[in-house]
Each structure stands twice: as C-alpha cells, then as structure tokens.
Amino acid sequence: MQQTKTMDYNAPSEVKEIEVVNTLELEERAGQIVPHGGFHYMSGGSGDEFTLRKNIESFNYKGILPRVLADVEHPDSSTSILGHDIRAPFIMAPIAAHGLAHQSKEAGTARGVAEFGTIMSISAYSGAKFEEIEEGLNGSPRWFQIYMSKDDEINKAIVDEAKADGATAIILTADSTLSGNREKDIRNKFVYPFGMPIVSRYLTGTGEKMSLNNIYAQSKQKISPQDVTFLSDYSGLPIFVKGIQAPEDAIIAIEAGASGIWVSNHGGRQLDGAPGSFETLEVIAEAVQGRVPIVFDSGIRRGEHIFKALASGADVVAIGRPALYGLALGGWKGVKSVFDYFDKDLKRVMQLAGTQTVEDIKNTTLFKNN
Amino acid sequence: MQQTKTMDYNAPSEVKEIEVVNTLELEERAGQIVPHGGFHYMSGGSGDEFTLRKNIESFNYKGILPRVLADVEHPDSSTSILGHDIRAPFIMAPIAAHGLAHQSKEAGTARGVAEFGTIMSISAYSGAKFEEIEEGLNGSPRWFQIYMSKDDEINKAIVDEAKADGATAIILTADSTLSGNREKDIRNKFVYPFGMPIVSRYLTGTGEKMSLNNIYAQSKQKISPQDVTFLSDYSGLPIFVKGIQAPEDAIIAIEAGASGIWVSNHGGRQLDGAPGSFETLEVIAEAVQGRVPIVFDSGIRRGEHIFKALASGADVVAIGRPALYGLALGGWKGVKSVFDYFDKDLKRVMQLAGTQTVEDIKNTTLFKNN
Amino acid sequence: MQQTKTMDYNAPSEVKEIEVVNTLELEERAGQIVPHGGFHYMSGGSGDEFTLRKNIESFNYKGILPRVLADVEHPDSSTSILGHDIRAPFIMAPIAAHGLAHQSKEAGTARGVAEFGTIMSISAYSGAKFEEIEEGLNGSPRWFQIYMSKDDEINKAIVDEAKADGATAIILTADSTLSGNREKDIRNKFVYPFGMPIVSRYLTGTGEKMSLNNIYAQSKQKISPQDVTFLSDYSGLPIFVKGIQAPEDAIIAIEAGASGIWVSNHGGRQLDGAPGSFETLEVIAEAVQGRVPIVFDSGIRRGEHIFKALASGADVVAIGRPALYGLALGGWKGVKSVFDYFDKDLKRVMQLAGTQTVEDIKNTTLFKNN
C-alpha cells in the first residue's frame, strides 16, 4: 500500500442530510469518499480485530423481551446527566481528528450534536481549536477529553483553556498511554495530515505529519489515581475516567475522586482479544453501585444496543464511529441525521419493549440468549 | 432499488398442487414469482435479521431422542383446541395482506386451510373482506386477529363483524404497536398495493398505498391488560394475547382474562437481537402452568420443529410464511400442499420418536444439544 | 434432477488396494464413480443434515490428552466381543444395498472385512444372498441385522436362515420403522436398482425398483420390547438393539433380553436436529452400567474417533460409510484398505495417548474441549 500523502489529504466537504437505514452501512459509504489512510485510521481496530467485532456481536448475547401489555405510547427518551438535560440518552464520544472525515472538522460534528440536543465531547486531539468548535456548538454543552501531558503545568493550562471554553466535565482517557497495535495504520504508515492545536503545547511540532505512536509517546504514559485527584482538585469539574473495563479500576477511580465512570475499550483499538465492551458493563455497574453515573461506549450501532447498555447499567452511551461517518457523508447535517436515527430507533425499541422512560429501560431485565 | 409500483402489482395467480421437499426452499421459489417489494415484505425481518435467523436455528438447541421400543404405529396427529377438533396440531397464523402473494388473497389461503382441516386465522390487515374469505372457508372454523383502533367503538364494530362472520376466538396482537425496523421495506419504500377493508374503519384512506408504519400509527399504540379485559367482556369470545415472549406478560394476560397465550416474536419482524421464539417457550409454559392453551409461532419449518414446540409447552403451533409461499406458488392448492407436508413430516417424526399421540409428544423430554 | 435409471445402474467394479490418507475424502472420490442416485442414497442424511454433520463434529467436543510417560510401545488394538476375538475394536456396520457401491455387492465387503479380521454385519436389506456373502466371508464371523416383518412366522424363517448361515448374533434395527426425511432421495426419486433376496419373503415384489419408503412400509413398523424377547427366545442368539439414543431405551432393551446395546442414530439418516450420536454415548453407558456390551456407530472417520468412543463407554465401534466408499473405490481390497487405515490410525492414537490396550483406552478420561 502507498503512504498516505498528507500534503493533499482531501477530506469530504459536502453538507447535507443523509438517509440512515442503518449505521453499519455508513462505514461502507464513508469508505468510498474518505481518503484511504484516514478511513482505515477511523474504522480499524487493533490486532486481529477480534475485540472490534466482539464490541458489536456481544450485544446479541442478551436479548430484549418485549413487554406487550405495558400501556406505553410515545416513549420519552430524554434524560439528564450531571445536571444537563439532554434529548436522548446518548452523547458524542471523544474522537481525535475529525478533519480526517470532513473539512469542517470538529466544528461540523459539534454543530450536528448541538442541533440534535445532546453533549459534545471535545478530544484533546482535536484538529480544530476551541473557538472553531464553539462556532458549531454555539453555547451548547460540551465536555473536554484530556490526554495528559507529562508536565502538570501544561495540564493545568489545558484544563484552564477547556474551562474557559465552557467545558462542564473532564474526561480522562486512561486506557491509551500508548497506541494499540493498529496494523492498518502501520501498513499505511499513517500520519496525521494536520496539527492538533489543543495539545500542541506538549508536542514537539504540532502533531501534523506525526503518527499516533509519536503523539502518545509525548503524552503522559503513567496514569495513576493521583492524576484523577489532581484533575478533580485543579479543575473543580466532575472527572470521568474513560477506558474502564475492570471493576477494580472503577472502584479505584471513584475513590480517587472520579465523578463518573466511562466504560470503554476504545472501540477495540487498544487491547485485542479482550471481551466486547458490553460484556464488561454489568460487572462494572455492580461494582459502581450507582455511586456515580456510567457512560458506555464501544460498539453502539442500533437502538437495541443503546437499550441493552442502559438495561445493563449505563446511564448514557456515547456514539463514536457512526457519528464520524455521518460527518464524512454530510457534514454537520450528516451528524444530526445519525443522531436523529438513533433517537428514532431507540424510541421504537422503547415502545416495543414496553418502556415509557429511560428509567424504565434501566429497570429492564434482559434475557440471556443461547 | 426501485420503488415498488403499486399500481401494477402483479401477484401470481396459478392454482396447483406443489411439491414440497422442504419448506425452506419454498421461500426461494416464491421469491422468483412474487413482486420484489411484496416478497421482501413477507420474507424480511427487522434489523440485522439476527432474531429471524435464530427463530429457525434455535430449534437445534434441543434434540429429539428417538424412543425405539415404544410399540408405535400409525401415529395420530389430530388434536383439539378450544373445542375445535383439528386434523393436526397446527393452524394458520394471522398474516397481513395475502394478496401480496397471490391474487386469490386470503380466500385462497382460507380454502387451503379449510380443505386440510384446521383453523384459519383472519388478520385485521386482510386485503380481502370477511365474505370473500368465507368463500374459501365455507363454514370451516376461523379465529379473528385484531389490531385495535384507538377508538373502542370502532373496535366493537370490528369485533361485531368478526363474530357475525363466525370467529370463535379473538387474537389480540400486542407486540406491534408500531412496526419493527424492517430495513428491506424502508429501502423498497414499500406500501401496500391494495386496501384493508376490515380496518378501513379507522384508517385515513383504506390502507392502499400506505406503509406499515402509517397503518400502525393509526391503530392503537397503547395496549394494556384493560384491552384484554375489554375484548373478552365485549366479545364473549376467548381471547389470545399474541406476541408473548416474557413469562410475566403471560401471567398478566391470564389475569386480565386471556383464554390463551400466543408465544411469538412476530416472525423476527419486531425486536431484533432478541432470542429465537423457541428459546422463550419453555419458561413461558412454566409460568402458564397449563391454565390456558399456548399457541406457538415464529420459525416452524419442519415436522421436527412442531414436535419440539409441543414438547416444550405449546398446544398447537401456527404456520406463517411457509403457507404464504405455498399460496404464492399454487393458490389454495399450494397452501394445502404445505399443510399436508407438515402433517406427513410430523407423523414421520412422531413415529420415529415413538409417540402415538399429540399428548405423547407433550410428555416428551428433549435433549439439550451441545 | 433426473430420475435414477435403475435398469442401467452401473456400479464400479474395479478391485484394488486404495490409498487412504483420510476417510473423509473417500466420500468425494466415491462420488466421482458411483452413480448419482446411489451415491446420494449412501452419503445423504435427513432434513437439514444437521445431525449428519454433528455426528462427526461432536467428537471434537472432547479431546484426548496425551499421556507421555506411560511406557507404551507397540500398542495392541485387538479385543473380543461376545466370544469373538477380533483384530481391532471395530466391526462392519450393517448397511443396505452394497451393490450401489460396487458390483461385488455384500460379498466384496464381506471379504474385505474377513481378510482384515473382524466381524461382518449382514443387513436384511442386502442385495446379495447369504450364500453369495459366504463366498467373501469364507467362514469368518458374521452378525445378522434384521428389519422385522409384520409376520413373525416370516421373522422366524429369516432368523432360521441367518442362523443356518452361521450368524452369531442378531442386530435388531429399531430406529427405522419408517424412513427419515432424506431429501436427496426424494429429489432423485431414488429406487433400488436391484432386489433384496433376504427380505423378499415379506416384500411385494423383490425390492427392486422400490423406494426405501415402500420397503419400510412393508416391514414391521411397531417395535416393542416383546420383539426383543421374541427374537432372543426364538433365535437363542444374543440380540443387539440398534438405534439406541435414549438411556431409557437401553434399560428397556436390556430388561427385555437384549445382550447388547447398539448406540446409533442411523448415520444421521432418521431424526434430524438430534444430537451427534457421540453426544449421547456417555449417558447411555452410564445407564447400561457394563451389564451388556455397547457397540457405537454414526460418525467414525478417524482413529481419534474410535478412541474417544471407547473412552466414552463403547466396547467396539462399527464402520459404515467409509467402508462402503472403500468398496466403491477398490472392491474387497478397498474395504480392507479402509479397515487397515483405521487400525493403523487407532494404534498411532493409542501410542500417543499412552494406552497399551483397548482396556487402557476404556479407562481414559477425556478432556472437555471449550
């Protein structure tokens, strides 16, 4: 395969509503218009991609039994988390480098998310600056995801900037102190075609023409409970620890001051041969015992998946790749189309399952499929 | 894909006996002669069609161990349900819009079912009127399946009409207050090419050129135990609640006055990612404890399947798609061919399993396959 | 597909040793030279052929752990059953109509089996007469498999003839009072191209140009424990009841006078959707508790399979299709090649597993594979 030519990376630029029959096929459609290296970076997983596949398949290990005499009509999918009322129990997951998908970069995603009516997560590896993203958000709620610097003074500066931008929570990604074994990126010799303004403080160079390995190597590789405490104390904001797969880590994070647990296996991009993220959710929820909210990601593609995650202990889920494919296919309108799809599909499932509210979903017992 | 042209929907019209080596291949054969949109509507399921596939596969989770010294010959497959003596422990399932399969519509199916000697279920979404269906039934027993109107006066009128037609039971479909996520129909922009006379009372328009979503939206979306009681009280007929997958719903239905439980996941057309219908049967039967009869559908394609359903708690099973494919391929004679096939195949299984009667089947313990 | 032309059925006739790298590929090789209808009759199973596949696959549910310090060399695979010393713990299974595979018919198989040094099972549906088979056996031990007539006087005559021929045991096939749902035969409109002299006493016609359904319909369809007792009392020979899959049937058979249990699902040709025969062996052996010997068939293709069956409760196994393919490919020499292969392969497994004798195999505990 050829090296991705970073100089002339031509991301799509069209802005339009898109038809979403299902989100799985969005990947194929996006693959036809997003440059090769960028598409593989977005869609790929680590190793054999066993865990990537399991993330989706594992939802079928449990089934929703319809409750057909529940007297439900017009189910209400709205909920709230950490004081934010949101239109539906899903938010935007933090993802690096949206510019790979669309020329509007994170600003496009942000606008789609805001217009839909839920929370935007801004990645520290954003290719857009806070002020550019604000053009899309237009005051709508946002959380900030941090990859920490080795230097806490830089971390303070980044947190300060995020707070100034209006972030109401910090998401500490703890599962990626170095990159998973993403073979597609290795084969493509993938490097980012543009810089990362938010973390350029601690990068030698701006991030442009750097591989993920290079970038991770310059960020903090040694995350500990003290980092959770530090971020919490310094920012005064609620801290989510993202990348939790072991129940023990959830407990450690809470004891260190985390205000939320973010169950994720990084979309199957870190440790391969691990269980589907959904397989770990229930035991983590049992360990958390409702002390803090749980966000879940990795594998959400359908309304059924959202329902099952909520019935297994999540308070909200985060949408990753499908939103990015929507961005590629239709800019901010494409993102909104994807979020609208999820809400419509979730409501259908709620109705068929006999659940009026998000709380009803959480009280549902799933069936263990054979 | 092109939009189905509703104006010139050309359903098959041939009437002839058909060879049934197995019912699975009938689908393929029907697909060659039934117009594209209609065929996909009939054959498709929701979402990934995981549950559609599981409906058939799950029968292999249990095995029939032959009893070879049982002194059985000429097994008797006849049985009775709610006072009707029927030739075999299977009946016709309620299915909408048989006209998609054959120009004789429900009248064709009805005649095939009646000539075979079992019960016809008439769907509220029939494309034929009661009197047209009676031409096929010619006095043979029938049950009426209702999708309720939001307006109980209309429901009363529909029930009155069904009773006047001679229905001896009402099947309340409770699992479909809106349509499952049937992607094939969405892609095909499928609309019904003809009207639905029975429910035209509550449809704006007649049902013609309407999608299933439109039609469901005009029917009652809020089904509760009170609806069971209402139908039971008003009609004086036994009420089956159809679409039961959760044991709790079976209990609620019985307490609300249901005279029968109809275990079904709507042929994998509603909630996807759910277990095969057969997987839920045993626990539902345990909850019902024999208080009322159980009808089972979703996935029956072979005599072994009928046997396994009966051995797992069903009193009779209902045949859906295979009968419709028989209708497409041979009109009423095709339907009868399919029912004859099932009876012959069931009797073969009864003989090999060492069971003389339907009661013997029910007393059989299945083997849990690896 | 065309109807098999019975008049000019040209079975192979070559006699030669064959190379057996594995017995699975013999099926493919035989399929190239055996006429279409005959090959499908031999190789096919019932229904979806789920059970046919499971018969082989299920051996992989348990694994042999090598015992590497067992001080074993030159393992001895010889054993004895019902007083016959045999060269290896496997015998020829009773199979109908060997003439489909080779012009030497059962006489060819018999010679290959006798030259190898184990027991021949002669099927009541043999296409050769006893005296023809004797030409191959040349005094070597044989058991006779019976499909009973509805008329016990005829049964007596058949038993008399088998005894006169030197049969030392009777195998009562109890699982086939009618034919399984063999779709390939139905499609091929398969009929036997030659007669069945042994059972011609009770057949209208000789069996020639009859389907298996016709023939079974004329045999006894009502097998009971009394039949076991009758055969035992009248013949004075040990009786195996063949087709046992349920532990209860094993107990009933023994109580009725059976001297042996033959665990089999008729090579996946009767009830489909049933477990692999190997899956049922262990529980049957537990029910038998060593009171009588157990013969196992259905799925044996490798030395590992023989070992696993013996370690799960069988005393000997019976070889079916592989021997018939050997017959097709090389006449009696081909049959012997197949039996030689099994012995060589079994001894290799015995050596690697650290077992010196057949008794050692029986005392081996298998590992439950994941």
Place this chain on the structure above:
Amino acid sequence: MQQTKTMDYNAPSEVKEIEVVNTLELEERAGQIVPHGGFHYMSGGSGDEFTLRKNIESFNYKGILPRVLADVEHPDSSTSILGHDIRAPFIMAPIAAHGLAHQSKEAGTARGVAEFGTIMSISAYSGAKFEEIEEGLNGSPRWFQIYMSKDDEINKAIVDEAKADGATAIILTADSTLSGNREKDIRNKFVYPFGMPIVSRYLTGTGEKMSLNNIYAQSKQKISPQDVTFLSDYSGLPIFVKGIQAPEDAIIAIEAGASGIWVSNHGGRQLDGAPGSFETLEVIAEAVQGRVPIVFDSGIRRGEHIFKALASGADVVAIGRPALYGLALGGWKGVKSVFDYFDKDLKRVMQLAGTQTVEDIKNTTLFKNN
C-alpha cells in the same frame, strides 16, 4: 502432488531484517519462498488440523482487561529462568531441520536468538552440527532437546556431546514416540533433504531422504518416568519434560526428577481433536503448584498470547513456527526481527494492561470471554 525432490531442495538464503506487522502473515510470506514439501512440513498439523487452529483461537477464550490507573511506564519484560537472565519471557522452541527454511540452518536461528538475547533450544533433529550452531550462538545460552535412542549408551553419548557443547538443560520430548497423522507430509511423500548429524548415531543412514515416520521408528518409542530419572542422573542437568498436556503427567514428571514442565501439544502436530494447548495450561499450573518452572508453547503469535500464557501459569513461552518463518524470510536477521517484534508487542500489552514486570503479568487475572 509431486514428490519433493530432495536432491535439489533450494532453501532460501537471503539475510536481512524483515518487517513484521504480524507473525500470522509471515506464514504466507514464507510459503512463497520455501519449497513446497518443506513448507508443508513446517506449517502443517495432524488430522483435520482442528487442534492446530485451536492453539491460536483458544487464546481468545480469555481476555485481558486493561488496568488503566496502574501508574505504569516503560514496562520491563526481562526475566530469568533456571539462572539465565533473558531479555524477555520467551525463548526459542526446539524445532527439527531448520535447513528446510534457510540455508544457514540452525546456525542462522541461533544467531538471531543470541543477538536478541534469549535461550536457544537445539533440536536433536537439527540439520546442523553443534559446532556449526555455536558459530551462531557464540557462547550464548542453549538448551538441548533430545529424542532418545532405544540404546541408553547412545543417549549417554548424545548427552555428553550436548553438555560439552554447553547445554545447560535437557528438554526431553515425550509426546512424539511416533509421528502424528500429518496428511500433508503423506501426500507430499515428504522426506528430509539432508541428514541429522546429532542423532545419526542411532539412525540407519543419516536421516537424509528419510521420512519423519522412519526416524521416529528408530528412536525410543517407550518413554517412562525412568527415562526422566536416567537423564537427570546421568546429565546432572535440569530436565524439562516436553509435551505435557495432562496434569497427571506433570506430577509424574516432577516426581521422576524433572526440573521443569514444558506444556505443549507439539504445535498441533500430534493428537488432533485435542484442546488448544492454552486450554490445558491453567490446570497443569495448578497441579505443578510452582514447584518447577513451566515453559509453554503451541500457538503463540502475538504479545497478547505471551501475556495470557504467563497470566495462566507459564514462566516463559517458546516461539516456534514464527521464528522459522523469520529464518526463511531473512536468515538470522529475520529471526531477530521476529523476536524483536514479540518483545515490542509484549511491552505494549504490558503497558496497556498496567503491568510493570513479568511478575505483575503472572499475578493478573484474566476475564473469561463469552
């Protein structure tokens, strides 16, 4: 297929670093340059190759849950075994006839292993002499793997020679007193294209133009605990018993004087239908109870696999086929590339799993995947 022409077996000869994106594809790449018969000998397994496949697949039965707040950076993969400090917890497995892969034979492998910094295992079936291998090893540590002669005087002479060469441990391969059923070799009529100088003492001929069956037949086929004791007493070196799959054998070996247990199923080349070697590791480790070190092989292809084996009871793992493919593709530099890859990949996994040292890996509890 044609017989491998032994006279003109042209093994690759290039020496170069190779790119290792993953080791699975090395097999395909090696298959393009290694002569047919030699490649099949190296890559093939026995029987259906079920166990060969399971060796790799079974690692996915358990998952590593990342520990993300473990305060880990720059993990240290070094360890020691039997007094040798090694760079990483993996060594070279004993493999016969490296000359099939590369003209530098075992000397090439030895140099790659030594340059990497771990232990070389020299096979008794080496195609190179000790002194040739020493050219590659250059004083680096080595263990000697023995296939015993039937004559203990010869065994003494071989052990003497190995000790003189500097071997610090003896690996007694106990699982291969004859060859597994390797169908590819049978079809290829594979014979070694060159001799085996170390065991030529007990071979009629030198090993050249002999099949593995011939060679095994001349070695000792009767391995017992006494052989372990003999080797231990005579050599004064620690003895590993290799090929342990049953916990009982581990106990017997230790009681007979083994200083180490080598869990292996010979790369799926002996008993087929057996579990993946990884499936047996945990129960063996429980039986060993830490009394002696455990080496594990069969199926290691990724850093995750090494991690999982260590977390399941192994002290070090041994690399087989991937190293040989590396040898084929790049001579000693190719071997070193493969070992470097494993170390880099393992360290990545250690970091992501939150484990600083090999001891931390051993203390990790894995997640049972669904």
